[in-house]
Amino acid sequence: MEExxxxxxxxxxxxxxxxxxxxxxxxxxEEVDGSYTGVFxxxxxxxxxxxDEIIFKGIVSGDIEKIVISYFDLDxxxxxxxxxxxxxxxxxxLSVEYGxxxxxxxxxxxxxxxxxxxxxxxxxPRIKGIIERICQNYGDKIVWNEKSYYTFPTLDQLKDVSIxxxxxxxxxxxxxxxxxxxxxxxxxxxxxxxxxxxKDTQKVREELLKLSGVGPKVADCILLFSDLKRxxxxxxxxxxxxxxxxxxxxxxxxxxxxxKQIEKIAKEKFGALEGLAQQxxxxxxxxx
DNA sequence: CTGCAGGGGTAAA
DNA sequence: TTTACCCCTGCA
Numbered sequence: 001m002e003e004x005x006x007x008x009x010x011x012x013x014x015x016x017x018x019x020x021x022x023x024x025x026x027x028x029x030e031e032v033d034g035s036y037t038g039v040f041x042x043x044x045x046x047x048x049x050x051x052d053e054i055i056f057k058g059i060v061s062g063d064i065e066k067i068v069i070s071y072f073d074l075d076x077x078x079x080x081x082x083x084x085x086x087x088x089x090x091x092x093x094l095s096v097e098y099g100x101x102x103x104x105x106x107x108x109x110x111x112x113x114x115x116x117x118x119x120x121x122x123x124x125p126r127i128k129g130i131i132e133r134i135c136q137n138y139g140d141k142i143v144w145n146e147k148s149y150y151t152f153p154t155l156d157q158l159k160d161v162s163i164x165x166x167x168x169x170x171x172x173x174x175x176x177x178x179x180x181x182x183x184x185x186x187x188x189x190x191x192x193x194x195x196x197x198x199k200d201t202q203k204v205r206e207e208l209l210k211l212s213g214v215g216p217k218v219a220d221c222i223l224l225f226s227d228l229k230r231x232x233x234x235x236x237x238x239x240x241x242x243x244x245x246x247x248x249x250x251x252x253x254x255x256x257x258x259x260k261q262i263e264k265i266a267k268e269k270f271g272a273l274e275g276l277a278q279q280x281x282x283x284x285x286x287x288x
Numbered sequence: 289c290t291g292c293a294g295g296g297g298t299a300a301a
Numbered sequence: 302t303t304t305a306c307c308c309c310t311g312c313a
Contacts, residue, residue, distance in 0.1 A: 117298095119296090119297085120296075120297040120298060121295080121296040121297045121306075121307080122295095122296065122297085122307085122308080122309095123295075123309065123310085125309080126307095126308065126309060167307095170307090170308080172306075172307035172308060173298095173305085173306040173307055173308095174298095174306090174307085175307095177298080177299095212298090212299090213298065214298085215297055215299080216297085217297060218297070218298080237296080237297080238295080238296070290313105291312105291313090292311105292312090293311090293312085293313100294310085294311085294312105295309095295310090296307105297306105298305105298306090299305095300304090300305090301302100301303085301304080301305095
């Protein structure tokens with residue numbers, strides 16, 4: 001396959017660090033020159049920013065422009081979204097300014113499901129390591145510039161992988177969850193394509209919750225970060241709990257803050273954009 | 289150097 | 302509502 005190249009000029013809301021470091025993805029790595037290289041679908045892509053240009057190049061499985069527009073969510077008007085969020089209050093405005101270059105990627109559903117099952121009770125370096133080893137063992141190799149990259153394996157490529165093999169790759173107690181979820185998706189216990197058709201986010205969420213290893217937080221991350229692209233969810237982890245308590249609830253004992261309370265405030269304040277508000281607040285609080 | 293506490297979602301008790 | 306699950310990190 002030939003290398004392809006695509007250049008975007010004067011693109012708003014596009015900062016490499018904000019996009020790849022805001023906790024939504026696990027397969028993008030910074031290069032020594034400050035660019036980032038990642039694998040998604042059957043594509044290996046390098047992205048660099050140079051003055052008013054964003055340069056994409058790599059081995060991609062189709063028209064690079066279409067692939068970039070879709071994966072980086074370029075058809076969505078983030079400037080408008082940020083304007084609306086900034087009106088809510090001064091803190092949200094600050095968080096939006098801090099993470100002004102965030103975009104929510106359109107990641108493949110299966111990869112997002114399995115990656116966020118691995119993310120449970122886990123930290124980012126370790127999550128990345130587990131995912132990388134799964135890809136190296138069961139994905140397809142793509143060579144670019146004498147370096148080897150591996151696609152995230154399909155369900156078919158994962159169908160004969162045992163619980164023990166996941167354990168050996170470092171998955172820990174999530175080994176069984178991965179195995180069970182893979183087989184629930186293969187045998188149709190949860191129907192992947194039906195999830196795209198269903199309009200009601202709560203119904204999709206209920207379906208995802210049937211999967212082994214998928215609880216409320218992981219389900220919301222899947223809804224927000226995969227190509228299901230639902231913004232009316234609010235993943236609550238330690239950082240989000242912390243920032244929501246500091247800004248709105250102000251309970252001296254943070255551990256006593258209950259999820260229902262946070263969900264209610266998020267719905268009231270952020271409405272249909274709560275998922276995006278969560279990202280700006282999360283990134284702001286975790287980095288600062 | 290060794291050992292122990294802490295962090296982090298889900299599922300099951 | 303509490304606890305076990307696995308591994309990495311930081312600190313004594």
